[in-house]
Amino acid sequence: MSSEHWWQNAVVYQVYVRSFADSDGDGVGDLAGIRSRLDHLVELGIDAVWLNPCYPSPQFDHGYDVADYFGIHAEYGDLAAFDELLAAARDRGIKIMMDLVPNHCSSQHRWFVDALAAAPGSRERARFYFRDGRPDGAGDAHGAPPNNWSAAFGGSAWTRPSADDSQWYLGTFTPHQPDFDHTNPDVQAMFAEVFEFWFDRGVEGFRVDAISPVGKHPELPDAPPVPEGTGMLQVTWENPYTVFRPEGHDVWRQFRATIDTYMDAHPDRDLTMVAEAYMNGRPDLMAAFVNDEQFHQAFAFDLLLSPWDKTEMERAIGDTLDLMDAGSTPTWTLNNHDVQRVVTRLGRDNATDPSTVTNNALESVATSVDIAVGLRRARAMITLAMAMPGSIYLYMGEELGLPEVLDMPDDRRQDPVFITTNGERLGRDGCRVPLPWTDDPSTNFGFSASPDASEPWLPQPEWWGEVAVDVVDQQDDATLDLYRELIAARRELAVPEGLGAMVLDLGDGLVAVRRGKLIAVTNVTATPIALDSDHDEGIADAMPVFASEPDELHTPGVIPPDSTIWFSTP
């Protein structure tokens, strides 16, 4: 497969809009703030930015509760600010991608407000899942939810608007996020318009949020019992009547048809749609979503969830590379706004335990963390990932080597996951702390443009200045340098090798991938490993061309602990 589309090898930088840069001093990131910091992204060498949802929203789930798909959240700016950002990015060769949330909207979306005011059976209610309650056994004929489904962030998936209402509505995540019924023609027409509206403004693609619960069994039957030991936030994802349903594929075919029709009318555009679903360990599933009729790409979360372990990493990489046979190119990522930052995750004392595949922050367990070890492994992991074919998504701050902020005071946490589980799950605030740009605490470490700014929406730790962009920019061995050099090296040494790649077994403790003449080798152990000439594929004599720890003296043929080296073979 040749590289025909920009997104097939793109480096995409995820901007969590609320936390990137604050231009107006209200302690909340905004679009003008992003524009003011574009040079940082140019120096990194990225191809595109993906913006987390920046539509009007009451922010119960920080934008994943959209009140209007055709506008900009007032704290972030307005459509004019969006157009200015897009133009400024385009001037610098950076494309803009947005985040589309199809499963649900906000309970403050006008359609939902209208639905609450309308009667059962109305056109307004038909856009969502309103169903009659069941008898509660205590005299209320509708006092119990229509079925036993639980919500992804805790509690029942059903909410009864009031005791007078015979109906309940479905919200797979929280009651603030009512699910759309995508078999409804109004819903279908609106999403087609959403695509066209943003493509007309110059957006080049969408990350499509939470695709797994879109489409439900038409009868909404009770879910079967979950396997023993299923975590409380995992229950939803075990429900066969709402997760990875055949009905969902109809929705993706409609979306793709909208995009293809748009591209037919605008042959200069090369648009993409990337699916977000945790399908790790299920390459068969992914193949069903990524094809000419549905998604162009789907995130491979396997490496993001993988322990620091040869077998698990080889499986993660192999599963993902195998998908290329199905016509897809991989979409790698090590971090996003929903998971613990990779530095912390790989620094945990259980990081090498092959059974810790669920490293998602939603399920996070308390273990001790060695940040220095985690950082070294994170640098090795990104160096391995950058060698591989496919696009790669970085999450803002990962280029600084930021760890997760674990010690945030409880009363400042805002993630609904923390709130609905009464703190039993820490949630995701720790990876969403507003970025440090300078060591000056009076400007929220450069996050806000002025010294009289309000406090940032999530508190920054005292040591935040030590990892600020301006500070690490002065350090020779900084992770920021590694990312800049790595993105350049990827373009120069990896991308020209084409899209084919395979896992190589170079012996115990080593994870290796060959892409054309390039071989990337990662040592996942704490001791140096000498390449064994019996199966070294000729690399013992080959030139190392890139290393995740460039300042270390390298003994030829030896891979230092917790590090990656790229070799160029003849």
Ligand code: BGC
């Ligand atoms: C997003 C989350 C969000 C959820 C509900 C996810 O997959 O990435 O941040 O809370 O969907 O929209």
Ligand code: MG
């Ligand atoms: Mg602001």
